Amino acid sequence: MSFLRRIVIPAPCMSSPNVLIGDLNHGVNSSGNHNIILLFLDPHFRGDDISNRLSMLSQLTIQNFGLINKISLEFDEHLNILTGETGAGKSIIIDALRIVLGDRISSSSLRDPQASCILEAVFDLSQNKDLKKLEILQDFLSQEDSQLIINRTLDPSGRSKIKINGLNVTVGQLSEVGNHLIDFHGAHDHQMLLSADSHLGMLDRLVSFENILDEYQAIFVKYQEIDKKLAQLKELAQSRDRELDLLTHQVKELEQVSLDEAKYEELIQEQTKINNAERLYVHVNSLLAILEGDGEALSERIRGAFPPMRNLNQIDEKTVHLMDYLNQIQDNSSQLANELQDYAQSLSFEPEEARKINDLCDSYDNIKRKYGPTLAEAKIFYTQAKEKYDLLLNLEHNDSQLRKDKDELEKKLKQAAAKITKERKKTATTLKTTIEKELSELGMPHVKFDFRTEPGAFTHHGQDHVTFFISPNAGESLKPLAEI
Numbered sequence: 001m002s003f004l005r006r007i008v009i010p011a012p013c014m015s016s017p018n019v020l021i022g023d024l025n026h027g028v029n030s031s032g033n034h035n036i037i038l039l040f041l042d043p044h045f046r047g048d049d050i051s052n053r054l055s056m057l058s059q060l061t062i063q064n065f066g067l068i069n070k071i072s073l074e075f076d077e078h079l080n081i082l083t084g085e086t087g088a089g090k091s092i093i094i095d096a097l098r099i100v101l102g103d104r105i106s107s108s109s110l111r112d113p114q115a116s117c118i119l120e121a122v123f124d125l126s127q128n129k130d131l132k133k134l135e136i137l138q139d140f141l142s143q144e145d146s147q148l149i150i151n152r153t154l155d156p157s158g159r160s161k162i163k164i165n166g167l168n169v170t171v172g173q174l175s176e177v178g179n180h181l182i183d184f185h186g187a188h189d190h191q192m193l194l195s196a197d198s199h200l201g202m203l204d205r206l207v208s209f210e211n212i213l214d215e216y217q218a219i220f221v222k223y224q225e226i227d228k229k230l231a232q233l234k235e236l237a238q239s240r241d242r243e244l245d246l247l248t249h250q251v252k253e254l255e256q257v258s259l260d261e262a263k264y265e266e267l268i269q270e271q272t273k274i275n276n277a278e279r280l281y282v283h284v285n286s287l288l289a290i291l292e293g294d295g296e297a298l299s300e301r302i303r304g305a306f307p308p309m310r311n312l313n314q315i316d317e318k319t320v321h322l323m324d325y326l327n328q329i330q331d332n333s334s335q336l337a338n339e340l341q342d343y344a345q346s347l348s349f350e351p352e353e354a355r356k357i358n359d360l361c362d363s364y365d366n367i368k369r370k371y372g373p374t375l376a377e378a379k380i381f382y383t384q385a386k387e388k389y390d391l392l393l394n395l396e397h398n399d400s401q402l403r404k405d406k407d408e409l410e411k412k413l414k415q416a417a418a419k420i421t422k423e424r425k426k427t428a429t430t431l432k433t434t435i436e437k438e439l440s441e442l443g444m445p446h447v448k449f450d451f452r453t454e455p456g457a458f459t460h461h462g463q464d465h466v467t468f469f470i471s472p473n474a475g476e477s478l479k480p481l482a483e484i
Helices: 090-100 129-133 171-178 196-204 212-238 240-254 261-275 277-292 298-304 306-315 321-346 351-371 375-393 395-441
Strands: 004-009 019-024 032-040 056-065 068-074 079-085 117-124 147-154 160-164 182-186 448-459 462-471
Touching (some): 079 090, 196 395, 196 462, 212 375, 240 351, 277 321, 306 321
Antiparallel strands (some): 117 147, 448 462
């Protein structure tokens, strides 16, 4: 009967950068033919700062894949061993992990053709500062994130979905991310060691950069920003005249009116008064007739109230304060009448003034229609258009200044990159001695190991292209390790 066991023991010193998975195909004991799979997952296997650059596979979930209906494996942060008879499902677990990290998957892998296959791997990055800085992971990780969750599903129709921390990605993107997470070691596997592109990363895991790499990367970010701006200027230069004509028209049109919301509201109120002047005048005259008109006007009625109020006060002194109320009524009535008369006079508009106000309101409507729909949005458009207009107008000056800034940064970048190269060469020399010594003790005294560092374009990691070389036999010249 097939069975699968997981054994966890403290990990020995390991050479793998992140997670090392080895498939040993020929372990035999008294109970029969057993194969084992080793998973080195300890992020603390060394005492130096290399432990800060390791990731750990903490969980793997497999559903409806191969022989597996559903299984969820949680891994310890030491050495994990999966052992079982042939057919127990060890290789299926490895296949699932390969697929969740970018290998192809087909509908034939589904255990139940009518159900979806779900594969998910969770990586702990809490001890991996360098991995979190990788450009390819920036879209998936915030500064607070300590986990990378990769989820891959395949439905019965063959449609596949891939997500990294909830964001959709392509198989190519997934494969590139996976290359930085796990190194598979087993029969007939192409290891990262045979990929020249991975040699720089391997060497850097042994280098003690201290602050020089951070200093270089801070300069490199600024360098990239200037490069981006120069590229934008180059693109703008190709259509400068056409862009300037359009921007000139837009800026001029937007500058014809104030884009201040308060002033716009005042103008709208003024237009409302103009368009309703006759109706407003009728209402004001009606109010004035009630307050001060002939006959039974309110002002006459108030004045008529004073004689009986004085008689009331003479008889009962407690009513004296009521005279104050009556005085207030008379004063407020007079003030109301005066302000209504002033308002009535303000309703007198010259035809030219009314036309200008209406034309200005029409201009606002046109601007909101073209650049809005709100005045606030039109103001944002104006700010952006003006900045671009000034940029194009001073294109030669801006280009010259940016190139000057780029040259100054490039000098600093070269100096910082030279320090990084020096540390890499220092570490690589120690690595060469160590590897040749270890191989000699293993019975291979004639093996020669070396490295070559060549300058290349500036990247996030410096200016070096590192390649490992090896000569396996005496008398043979050194050849690139990837070609052996």
